[in-house]
Amino acid sequence: MSKTVKDAIETIPTDEINSISLSLVRSEILTKVIEYCKKHNSAQMSDVDLMDWDVEFANVHYTTLFDLVLSANYMNINCLLDLVCGKIADMIKGKTPGEIAKLFDIKDVSTYEEDN
Amino acid sequence: MNCVGQSSELGSSLSIVESVENVVFGGDVRCCIQASPPRGNGSRNTSPMGRVGSRNTSPSRQKVVKTKPRGLDEETHATFGKVVHADVQMEDNIWAMLPEDLLHEILARVPPFLIFRLRSVCKRWNLLLQDSSFLKFHSSVPSHGPCVLSFCKNSVIPQCSVYSLPLKTWYRMCFTFLPHWAIWLIGSSGGLVCFSGCEGPTFYILVCNPLTQTWRKLPCMHFNQQRQLIMVVDRSDQSFKVIATNDICSDKSFPTEIYDSKEDRWSVHQRMPASNLCSSKMAYCDSRLYFETLSPLGLMMYRLDINCWEHIPAKFPRSLLDGYLVAGTQKRLFLVGRIGLYSTLQSIKIWELDHAKILWVEISRMPPKYFRSLLRLSAERFECFGLDNLICFTSYNQGKGLLFDVDKKIWSWIGGSAFQSYNNQACFYEPRFDASIY
Numbered sequence: 001m002s003k004t005v006k007d008a009i010e011t012i013p014t015d016e017i018n019s020i021s022l023s024l025v026r027s028e029i030l031t032k033v034i035e036y037c038k039k040h041n042s043a044q045m046s047d048v049d050l051m052d053w054d055v056e057f058a059n060v061h062y063t064t065l066f067d068l069v070l071s072a073n074y075m076n077i078n079c080l081l082d083l084v085c086g087k088i089a090d091m092i093k094g095k096t097p098g099e100i101a102k103l104f105d106i107k108d109v110s111t112y113e114e115d116n
Numbered sequence: 117m118n119c120v121g122q123s124s125e126l127g128s129s130l131s132i133v134e135s136v137e138n139v140v141f142g143g144d145v146r147c148c149i150q151a152s153p154p155r156g157n158g159s160r161n162t163s164p165m166g167r168v169g170s171r172n173t174s175p176s177r178q179k180v181v182k183t184k185p186r187g188l189d190e191e192t193h194a195t196f197g198k199v200v201h202a203d204v205q206m207e208d209n210i211w212a213m214l215p216e217d218l219l220h221e222i223l224a225r226v227p228p229f230l231i232f233r234l235r236s237v238c239k240r241w242n243l244l245l246q247d248s249s250f251l252k253f254h255s256s257v258p259s260h261g262p263c264v265l266s267f268c269k270n271s272v273i274p275q276c277s278v279y280s281l282p283l284k285t286w287y288r289m290c291f292t293f294l295p296h297w298a299i300w301l302i303g304s305s306g307g308l309v310c311f312s313g314c315e316g317p318t319f320y321i322l323v324c325n326p327l328t329q330t331w332r333k334l335p336c337m338h339f340n341q342q343r344q345l346i347m348v349v350d351r352s353d354q355s356f357k358v359i360a361t362n363d364i365c366s367d368k369s370f371p372t373e374i375y376d377s378k379e380d381r382w383s384v385h386q387r388m389p390a391s392n393l394c395s396s397k398m399a400y401c402d403s404r405l406y407f408e409t410l411s412p413l414g415l416m417m418y419r420l421d422i423n424c425w426e427h428i429p430a431k432f433p434r435s436l437l438d439g440y441l442v443a444g445t446q447k448r449l450f451l452v453g454r455i456g457l458y459s460t461l462q463s464i465k466i467w468e469l470d471h472a473k474i475l476w477v478e479i480s481r482m483p484p485k486y487f488r489s490l491l492r493l494s495a496e497r498f499e500c501f502g503l504d505n506l507i508c509f510t511s512y513n514q515g516k517g518l519l520f521d522v523d524k525k526i527w528s529w530i531g532g533s534a535f536q537s538y539n540n541q542a543c544f545y546e547p548r549f550d551a552s553i554y
Binding site for chain 1: 209210211212213214215217218221222223224225226227230233234236237238240241
């Protein structure tokens with residue numbers, strides 16, 4: 001599921017691998033990522049149930065969401081990235097432009113150059 | 117540095133977690149194999165080592181993190197170059213530390229109708245949200261559609277609303293950019309919407325992209341009358357075709373004409389045989405145009421590859437009324453119609469064409485409670501159209517829309533009442549920024 005891990009495994013002969021460093025991923029977040037991958041790899045749940053599970057999974061504090069999006073990107077797990085980015089897009093949807101600017105810490109609009 | 121721990125694939129054990137715990141908080145400790153983040157893909161630079169753009173700063177500007185460790189090592193912090201003060205401030209502004217390409221991923225998932233609002237966040241976002249490669253990326257995210265477009269032109273101002281199925285919300289869409297003569301909604305395909313109308317004595321056809329508010333009048337047909345039309349977009353080569361068959365106002369028959377956007381001209385083809393009292397029900401799938409003839413009730417097919425009409429001798433269900441042809445995915449063709457008008461057992465049924473046996477096979481029937489709710493009086497009219505394997509029923513008298521998912525066999529109502537007016541026209545629509553009118 002993680003292309004990063006897959007590539008790492010594929011580039012080095014198996015008998016030389018002891019472990020793979022995922023140095024940018026904190027252990028608590030990695031636990032969550034593993035939980036996601038396990039759930040999606042098991043054939044136990046129906047599509048609808050899995051979608052509900054995904055919604056619950058993504059219903060976390062925004063600091064966790066932030067870590068998840070970075071980790072999903074770093075570990076190259078497309079479906080998780082899709083889920084978390086979608087959740088963040090949802091959060092943005094309900095905000096006014098002013099609130100979004102504050103959220104993304106965009107302080108000074110005049111810093112950016114005029115177009116044409 | 118020796119690595120301790122077993123190698124294992126993700127998802128089978130927690131050994132990777134253990135080994136990460138051993139190294140992540142050790143500062144500059146690196147393990148045997150550095151897993152690299154290779155999501156390089158065209159214009160998106162995703163390596164944390166080398167993010168380009170305004171957020172990239174040199175390692176010399178890195179600051180030490182005083183808050184609780186967030187697992188982002190020194191390289192990542194250097195990339196963002198932010199000074200971290202108190203805990204609270206950092207928590208509030210973590211989104212500011214988001215790399216450019218992840219911001220694109222997130223913005224690409226914002227529904228198209230809300231993108232306009234985001235342009236006023238700041239100039240940089242304004243530029244980004246009009247950049248053609250970002251819009252192309254946005255259009256490739258599959259979760260934005262389909263939508264149901266409801267168009268009504270009562271007086272001068274067109275009223276148009278779009279219901280987004282994924283979001284279950286109605287949005288107002290501004291169609292005032294269109295010329296006043298465009299009053300008939302022909303249909304929509306691949307993000308383009310086709311209208312027709314008469315400017316003075318001349319009949320015209322136009323295509324538009326409602327999201328970019330661009331439109332273009334097509335050249336006139338060789339036999340330029342108000343004719344039955346259908347538009348189909350080919351996304352693989354960014355082109356579209358418009359097919360014109362019979363005259364709507366009379367039962368005069370004209371040669372079939374096809375407009376190809378790649379050549380920007382109409383070509384003339386075979387006249388449809390059996391052209392008496394044709395219905396206006398057409399459906400296009402798999403490079404074939406299917407046409408339902410009323411008298412006699414039958415099915416004609418136009419093959420675009422060899423440019424000729426064929427009769428399909430499929431027997432239509434007995435006492436079928438108001439039959440609609442609806443195209444599904446790939447080669448699937450559905451027939452939707454009412455059975456038994458004057459009987460208490462009246463219902464709406466759906467058949468699918470078995471291409472091999474040339475036979476209509478009944479696949480579903482509208483449950484009585486939906487039928488009674490959609491059509492309060494048994495003789496009321498309904499309209500029907502489809503996209504992929506979704507079929508939508510609208511009843512203007514009741515102002516309701518009903519959806520049927522052929523694959524999942526689920527019936528559901530469309531909330532809200534944008535189908536009120538009697539001269540409302542509706543179709544499925546997939547909002548795409550990158551649908552080109554040329």
